Amino acid sequence: MAFEGLTDRLQDIFRKLRGKGKITEEDVKVAMREVRLALLEADVNFKVVKDFINRVKDRAVGQEVLQSLTPGQQIIKIVYDEMTELMGGKESKLNLGSKTPSVIMAVGLQGAGKTTTVAKLAKTLVKQGRRPLLVACDVYRPAAIKQLQVLGEQIGVPVFSMGQNNPVDIARASLHHAKSNNRDIVILDTAGRLHINEELMEELKNIKEAVNPDEILLVVDAMTGQDAVNVAEAFNNDLGLTGVILTKLDGDTRGGAALSVKAVTGCPIKYVGMGEKLDALEVFHPDRMASRILGMGDILTLVEKAQASFDEKKAREMERKIRKQEFTLEDFLEQMQQVRAMGPLEEILGMIPGLGKQLKGMKAEFDEKELAHIEAIIKSMTPEERRNPEIINGSRKKRIARGSGTRVQDVNRLLKQFEESRKLMKQITDLTSKKGKKGGLP
Numbered sequence: 513m514a515f516e517g518l519t520d521r522l523q524d525i526f527r528k529l530r531g532k533g534k535i536t537e538e539d540v541k542v543a544m545r546e547v548r549l550a551l552l553e554a555d556v557n558f559k560v561v562k563d564f565i566n567r568v569k570d571r572a573v574g575q576e577v578l579q580s581l582t583p584g585q586q587i588i589k590i591v592y593d594e595m596t597e598l599m600g601g602k603e604s605k606l607n608l609g610s611k612t613p614s615v616i617m618a619v620g621l622q623g624a625g626k627t628t629t630v631a632k633l634a635k636t637l638v639k640q641g642r643r644p645l646l647v648a649c650d651v652y653r654p655a656a657i658k659q660l661q662v663l664g665e666q667i668g669v670p671v672f673s674m675g676q677n678n679p680v681d682i683a684r685a686s687l688h689h690a691k692s693n694n695r696d697i698v699i700l701d702t703a704g705r706l707h708i709n710e711e712l713m714e715e716l717k718n719i720k721e722a723v724n725p726d727e728i729l730l731v732v733d734a735m736t737g738q739d740a741v742n743v744a745e746a747f748n749n750d751l752g753l754t755g756v757i758l759t760k761l762d763g764d765t766r767g768g769a770a771l772s773v774k775a776v777t778g779c780p781i782k783y784v785g786m787g788e789k790l791d792a793l794e795v796f797h798p799d800r801m802a803s804r805i806l807g808m809g810d811i812l813t814l815v816e817k818a819q820a821s822f823d824e825k826k827a828r829e830m831e832r833k834i835r836k837q838e839f840t841l842e843d844f845l846e847q848m849q850q851v852r853a854m855g856p857l858e859e860i861l862g863m864i865p866g867l868g869k870q871l872k873g874m875k876a877e878f879d880e881k882e883l884a885h886i887e888a889i890i891k892s893m894t895p896e897e898r899r900n901p902e903i904i905n906g907s908r909k910k911r912i913a914r915g916s917g918t919r920v921q922d923v924n925r926l927l928k929q930f931e932e933s934r935k936l937m938k939q940i941t942d943l944t945s946k947k948g949k950k951g952g953l954p
């Protein structure tokens with residue numbers, strides 16, 4: 513998971529602060545030195561770190577903070593606020609103007625995830641009731657056109673291409689095509705290069721001039737850390753970006769790019785890529801991201817994800833069962849299939865305050881094959897056993913293992929997992945039901 517190292521370090525630092533009844537200026541200084549190191553290690557831009565620490569320090573050594581009843585908490589809140597601000601403050605929405613079609617131009621280096629991301633973006637826009645047209649302007653890599661066509665087909669969005677023609681002509685022609693085919697947003701997938709070069713920039717400038725885009729979005733790979741920020745700066749200087757999409761934030765990135773891009777370039781991060789699947793694109797919320805980085809979870813995103821992939825009536829019924837402890841192994845199986853539809857389990861669990869760390873490494877145990885095993889085991893039980901797993905004794909376990917082609921250990925493991933999940937899901941329902949009342953900082 514992204515930010516893992518940073519989150520661990522910050523939590524250690526804050527634990528020490530929280531443990532103190534009284535905090536002196538010297539304590540703040542020591543803590544800030546540690547925060548500074550943690551940020552630098554996470555590959556946050558040097559200058560950004562310096563400004564950030566100064567701002568936090570200025571606010572934290574104020575009289576009210578140090579003399580308050582909960583100085584440690586107050587300082588954490590200041591760090592949270594400043595981190596949110598650093599990443600842009602609030603969500604930065606797409607600005608699609610009023611002309612039809614609107615034009616989004618996606619730019620970036622090769623391998624950043626540009627083609628995948630334009631498809632994800634198109635899918636998001638379709639969900640909002642828009643009618644996008646994807647346009648293949650990357651004419652140098654023949655496979656790129658094919659790739660876009662395949663993705664377009666998967667999401668049911670048409671793709672406009674003109675083979676290896678001049679990209680500027682293609683971009684211009686795509687606007688006419690959109691108009692005459694009732695498409696209201698054109699998304700241009702432009703060519704990338706391995707490195708920034710003049711030829712690339714020249715071509716992009718020409719496309720920009722020809723189609724006057726509402727949005728010029730840079731797609732950058734979060735895994736490249738400081739490089740991502742340098743790339744963003746270069747593209748912004750030459751093209752004038754309107755926003756950044758940071759991809760591969762699901763990977764093992766230290767997170768520096770997410771924390772530095774806005775401060776260095778002035779361009780807001782609008783979306784983040786959280787996986788290879790076409791629905792793994794999230795709107796970037798600086799406050800929620802700060803909360804995740806500080807290890808405070810992200811209940812709002814979790815609830816939204818749940819709402820998007822659960823049938824509400826079913827979910828309510830499930831919640832009732834969990835509360836009343838009537839949750840059976842059949843429900844468990846169904847629940848697991850639904851949770852899997854929400855995205856990688858590790859990511860989901862990371863959004864639950866305090867749970868992310870405990871459940872590290874659970875991903876490995878939870879692959880597709882395991883799901884098939886679990887299904888087989890549960891299907892080999894009698895209805896009575898599914899409702900009352902307590903009755904499953906040694907001889908029943910043997911029978912179930914035989915019936916499902918698994919081993920008794922597998923049956924044992926499932927029963928244990930079921931028990932743990934029962935507890936975990938009760939925690940989740942308790943938490944989400946509090947969300948409306950509390951809001952803000954978890």
Ligand code: GDP
Pocket residue numbers: 620621622623624625626627628629704759760761762763784785786787788792
């Ligand atoms: P392009 O050269 O910039 O068009 O890059 P592609 O769209 O071909 O993507 C390059 C690779 O990155 C592909 O294997 C994608 O599946 C992968 N990729 C793109 N976005 C993400 C993301 O958010 N997370 C992960 N894990 N992989 C991604």
